[in-house]
Amino acid sequence: MKLRGLRLVTGLLLMLFVTGHMANLMLGMHSLAAMEHWRPWLMGPWRNPLLQGLLVCSALIHIALGLYSMSQRRSLAMSKTDVIQLCLGLVTPPLLLNHAVVMHMAGEVTPNFDATFGEFLAVYWSFSPGYALQQLCVVMVVWMHAAVGLYSWLVLKPLWKRIGGLVLPVLFAIPVLALIGFAEAGKEVVEKLANDPVWRAHITENLKKIVQVTDPLDALQARILLVYGLLVLSAAGVLLWRMLRDRAMVSVAYDEGFSARGRRGLSILELSLANDVPHAHVCSARGRCGTCRVHVEAGADALSPRSSFEAYTLARVGAGANDRLACQARVVGPAVAVTRVLPAYADASAARTPEEWATP
Amino acid sequence: MTMASWSMQALDATRERIEVLGRDLVQGPAELADVIGSTKAAMMTGMGVRAFTYVVILLLVGIGIEWLYWSYAYAASRAAQSAPTASPRQALRPGLRRFFLRLCGLFLFAVAAIGASAAFSWPRGVQELVIAATLFLVVLRFAWIVVALVLAPGQPRLRLVPVASGRAGWLAALAMAVVFLFSLGRFVPELVERLAGASHAAGFLRFAAVTLASLLLLATAFIFFGRRTRAPRFPRAFVLALLVMLAYTSWLMSPMWGAIAAIGAAVIALQIGLRELVFFFWREDEDRVLPSIVLSAARFVVVLAGLGIAALVLEAPLASLAAAESPLIRLGLRLIGVATLALLTHVIWITLRTAIDQRLSRVPPPGTHRGPDPSSRLLTLLPLLRVTSAVLLLVMLVLTSLWALGLEITPVLAGAGVVGIALGFGAQALVRDVIAGVFYLAEDAFRIGEYIESGTNTKGVVERITLRTVALRHHNGPLHFVPYGALGTVRNTSRDWVIEKFNLPLPVDVDSEKIRKMIKKVGEEMAADPEVGPAMIEPLKGKLYRIDPGVKIFRCKFRTAPGNQFDVRAQAYKRIEAALARMGVGFADGKQTVLLSAPA
Numbered sequence: 001m002k003l004r005g006l007r008l009v010t011g012l013l014l015m016l017f018v019t020g021h022m023a024n025l026m027l028g029m030h031s032l033a034a035m036e037h038w039r040p041w042l043m044g045p046w047r048n049p050l051l052q053g054l055l056v057c058s059a060l061i062h063i064a065l066g067l068y069s070m071s072q073r074r075s076l077a078m079s080k081t082d083v084i085q086l087c088l089g090l091v092t093p094p095l096l097l098n099h100a101v102v103m104h105m106a107g108e109v110t111p112n113f114d115a116t117f118g119e120f121l122a123v124y125w126s127f128s129p130g131y132a133l134q135q136l137c138v139v140m141v142v143w144m145h146a147a148v149g150l151y152s153w154l155v156l157k158p159l160w161k162r163i164g165g166l167v168l169p170v171l172f173a174i175p176v177l178a179l180i181g182f183a184e185a186g187k188e189v190v191e192k193l194a195n196d197p198v199w200r201a202h203i204t205e206n207l208k209k210i211v212q213v214t215d216p217l218d219a220l221q222a223r224i225l226l227v228y229g230l231l232v233l234s235a236a237g238v239l240l241w242r243m244l245r246d247r248a249m250v251s252v253a254y255d256e257g258f259s260a261r262g263r264r265g266l267s268i269l270e271l272s273l274a275n276d277v278p279h280a281h282v283c284s285a286r287g288r289c290g291t292c293r294v295h296v297e298a299g300a301d302a303l304s305p306r307s308s309f310e311a312y313t314l315a316r317v318g319a320g321a322n323d324r325l326a327c328q329a330r331v332v333g334p335a336v337a338v339t340r341v342l343p344a345y346a347d348a349s350a351a352r353t354p355e356e357w358a359t360p
Numbered sequence: 361m362t363m364a365s366w367s368m369q370a371l372d373a374t375r376e377r378i379e380v381l382g383r384d385l386v387q388g389p390a391e392l393a394d395v396i397g398s399t400k401a402a403m404m405t406g407m408g409v410r411a412f413t414y415v416v417i418l419l420l421v422g423i424g425i426e427w428l429y430w431s432y433a434y435a436a437s438r439a440a441q442s443a444p445t446a447s448p449r450q451a452l453r454p455g456l457r458r459f460f461l462r463l464c465g466l467f468l469f470a471v472a473a474i475g476a477s478a479a480f481s482w483p484r485g486v487q488e489l490v491i492a493a494t495l496f497l498v499v500l501r502f503a504w505i506v507v508a509l510v511l512a513p514g515q516p517r518l519r520l521v522p523v524a525s526g527r528a529g530w531l532a533a534l535a536m537a538v539v540f541l542f543s544l545g546r547f548v549p550e551l552v553e554r555l556a557g558a559s560h561a562a563g564f565l566r567f568a569a570v571t572l573a574s575l576l577l578l579a580t581a582f583i584f585f586g587r588r589t590r591a592p593r594f595p596r597a598f599v600l601a602l603l604v605m606l607a608y609t610s611w612l613m614s615p616m617w618g619a620i621a622a623i624g625a626a627v628i629a630l631q632i633g634l635r636e637l638v639f640f641f642w643r644e645d646e647d648r649v650l651p652s653i654v655l656s657a658a659r660f661v662v663v664l665a666g667l668g669i670a671a672l673v674l675e676a677p678l679a680s681l682a683a684a685e686s687p688l689i690r691l692g693l694r695l696i697g698v699a700t701l702a703l704l705t706h707v708i709w710i711t712l713r714t715a716i717d718q719r720l721s722r723v724p725p726p727g728t729h730r731g732p733d734p735s736s737r738l739l740t741l742l743p744l745l746r747v748t749s750a751v752l753l754l755v756m757l758v759l760t761s762l763w764a765l766g767l768e769i770t771p772v773l774a775g776a777g778v779v780g781i782a783l784g785f786g787a788q789a790l791v792r793d794v795i796a797g798v799f800y801l802a803e804d805a806f807r808i809g810e811y812i813e814s815g816t817n818t819k820g821v822v823e824r825i826t827l828r829t830v831a832l833r834h835h836n837g838p839l840h841f842v843p844y845g846a847l848g849t850v851r852n853t854s855r856d857w858v859i860e861k862f863n864l865p866l867p868v869d870v871d872s873e874k875i876r877k878m879i880k881k882v883g884e885e886m887a888a889d890p891e892v893g894p895a896m897i898e899p900l901k902g903k904l905y906r907i908d909p910g911v912k913i914f915r916c917k918f919r920t921a922p923g924n925q926f927d928v929r930a931q932a933y934k935r936i937e938a939a940l941a942r943m944g945v946g947f948a949d950g951k952q953t954v955l956l957s958a959p960a
Contacts, residue, residue, distance in 0.1 A: 126406060129404045140416050169428070175420050186406065
């Protein structure tokens with residue numbers, strides 16, 4: 001569970017950086033000059049070696065933790081949110097790699113290269129628009145990943161009741177405004193390239209520096225991509241191995257006559273999802289929300305022991321002595337009988353205010 | 361236009377079309393490569409970047425609005441999804457609720473995305489492209505919502521059609537692939553043609569999409585409908601494949617015919633499967649009537665929908681169609697009207713008949729229990745109602761159909777009126793009997809098995825009730841047929857209870873109190889008797905009634921269920937006689953004591 005906390009923190013850090021970047025892009029709606037003027041404030045701090053190191057570490061840790069948690073899955077039965085997050089997360093590094101490598105390495109490989117917005121916008125809008133298309137996809141993918149992550153974390157907090165109405169619109173206004181800024185600034189850059197020969201010469205000169213180092217940068221990217229691909233494949237391999245390892249079958253009997261069958265070692269929630277048993281799971285099996293909790297009627301010793309984290313969540317939502325979190329309790333014995341405590345339509349409010357959903 | 365010249369024209373059109381197709385096939389790929397190349401080149405400019413930026417913005421706006429919507433609607437959707445369902449009929453309501461919730465979300469997405477596109481200044485032609493792409497996405501998502509409603513892959517509880525669990529996912533995927541291909545063939549070639557002017561490439565794309573979709577449909581027909589699940593009535597898979605081939609061939613000849621043939625094929629295919637689909641909803645029930653009604657209505661709706669879609673596809677202006685001069689079209693429209701009327705009448709008739717039959721089947725057959733039968737009234741009235749409503753509905757259907765076909769029915773009605781008056785005078789008595797009968801029965805004046813006396817002094821047990829008369833069996837045997845009109849006041853002696861009284865003449869010197877007690881005792885014994893007791897309502901009692909010279913007359917009285925009084929009275933006599941014998945009291949012998957004074 002500490003790993004999940006770390007993943008959250010690194011994710012938030014990355015999101016902070018992206019938000020600053022986007023805010024800087026928004027200023028393009030005003031002018032290119034405004035973007036450049038605010039750059040030291042919005043993005044400059046991240047050039048500080050300490051923060052830059054922190055950022056790179058965060059990105060690496062976040063990716064590694066994502067891959068690790070993928071490999072630690074026991075089955076493909078997961079919530080829609082998880083599917084979306086997994087897919088978006090997996091495609092982000094390859095899409096973003098180019099931009100990140102050029103930004104961070106160009107300065108170090110080529111002396112006195114100034115990575116201004118004007119420079120990059122000129123590249124994107126005029127010299128090689130292919131990169132721009134890639135970056136636009138990245139904006140969408142990264143921001144959706146971040147928004148889904150932030151939302152599913154915040155929505156469980158009591159705080160959400162007060163700020164929820166504001167957060168969602170802001171979450172979507174940021175990328176939309178940033179993209180509009182990007183388009184407006186692009187228009188300005190294209191005009192400036194056509195009408196300002198001095199500036200154009202400066203940009204081209206600068207560009208030549210980077211073109212010289214394209215080959216080593218490309219080679220670096222290829223190597224990173226290769227490593228990443230291998231990591232993803234090995235994570236998938238571990239997942240496959242875990243799925244095929246134990247093929248003994250167990251069964252769960254629910255209230256209302258539902259029943260589920262599946263491999264031994266799956267959690268009760270995974271068995272529910274795989275067998276079309278309606279079962280609430282607001283936090284997507286993170287063990288945070290407590291909506292999936294079940295009352296164990298029989299076969300309590302067929303379940304994996306309770307972790308301290310599970311006990312904490314159970315205590316927080318005021319669960320009884322025989323209650324378990326279906327997402328944490330794995331079925332290791334042959335059969336177990338449970339009653340779902342909350343209706344399947346329980347939403348995040350059941351996590352925020354468990355007392356309102358307590359069964360009379 | 362003769363048949364021959366018409367066929368010639370059709371053949372010419374087909375030949376032309378096939379030539380065009382051939383040219384498309386030859387030149388299409390190269391032209392398509394050109395179009396793709398130039399599109400790529402266009403994307404790699406500032407214009408392309410701007411357009412793509414806007415597209416991403418639209419998507420984000422659409423997704424954002426939909427997300428906001430789902431943050432409120434998700435719980436309702438989950439509730440619908442997890443509602444307890446034991447049968448497809450129970451699954452229909454939550455399924456539809458979820459369907460509409462998702463439809464709402466899709467609608468918001470489409471409106472937000474397309475609406476936001478108005479806010480930007482687009483490069484030439486790009487907005488069209490973007491809107492087409494959005495619509496394409498919306499069509500696909502809509503298709504998915506429908507497929508999820510009907511097939512519910514992975515959720516057998518919510519499935520509305522009889523498809524096995526393992527196959528629902530594949531069938532859904534095939535359906536989505538077909539929809540994808542068809543909408544691709546609908547949206548992309550049009551854009552290619554209009555924006556790039558590449559008609560051959562467009563033709564090639566259309567050909568490829570339709571051919572692939574037809575192949576997929578053929579595969580679907582054989583894979584999913586080839587298996588025999590029940591006694592085969594006809595080769596389903598073969599017929600379906602034939603329909604696909606027919607539609608495809610017609611499309612090769614002319615796109616318009618292709619569309620019509622496809623609609624026709626869809627209608628026929630649905631008609632083939634409709635019985636199974638509809639009866640699946642009532643698979644647990646014994647009742648076969650309701651599904652039959654729904655089936656006939658569904659068949660009709662499918663045909664009507666097919667006609668409607670065909671009219672839309674042909675872009676036939678419906679308003680002018682109604683006012684069309686061509687007698688054929690007018691006749692067709694009128695026939696549709698008549699068919700609608702027939703269907704309506706059919707549904708009303710089946711509903712009425714079902715209601716009546718169900719009521720009738722709940723009535724026990726006459727004679728299964730003792731006493732007059734309360735069911736006889738229903739057994740008389742309900743069939744009468746059934747016949748009457750059938751005749752009424754049929755007459756109404758014929759008249760309205762004639763009217764819908766444009767025949768003047770006023771003279772028929774007027775003629776019927778005149779004939780009616782003439783007949784009415786003649787049949788006055790008949791009508792009076794029938795109507796009086798309806799009221800007698802409705803008021804429950806008598807039932808089969810009851811003993812009645814009519815106002816005309818005919819009496820007997822009701823043996824048969826018909827539309828016009830009631831048959832009374834006199835206790836001596838003769839059977840009276842009394843028309844209801846002549847029945848008059850009915851005296852029903854078989855209702856609720858009867859009181860029977862009889863006299864007991866005893867010698868004048870008996871002890872009245874002893875006798876009264878004896879009779880009361882006999883009454884108590886009779887009430888306790890398992891044979892007579894149940895029929896008795898009030899026990900036998902007696903008291904001194906009159907004293908005549910030499911005779912004390914005791915009057916006895918008891919109350920029984922109707923029809924039992926004679927048996928009970930016989931029993932009472934028997935027991936009283938025995939009791940008197942035990943007491944040593946004889947009946948008044950009627951002997952007159954004559955005292956003769958001896959002559960002095």
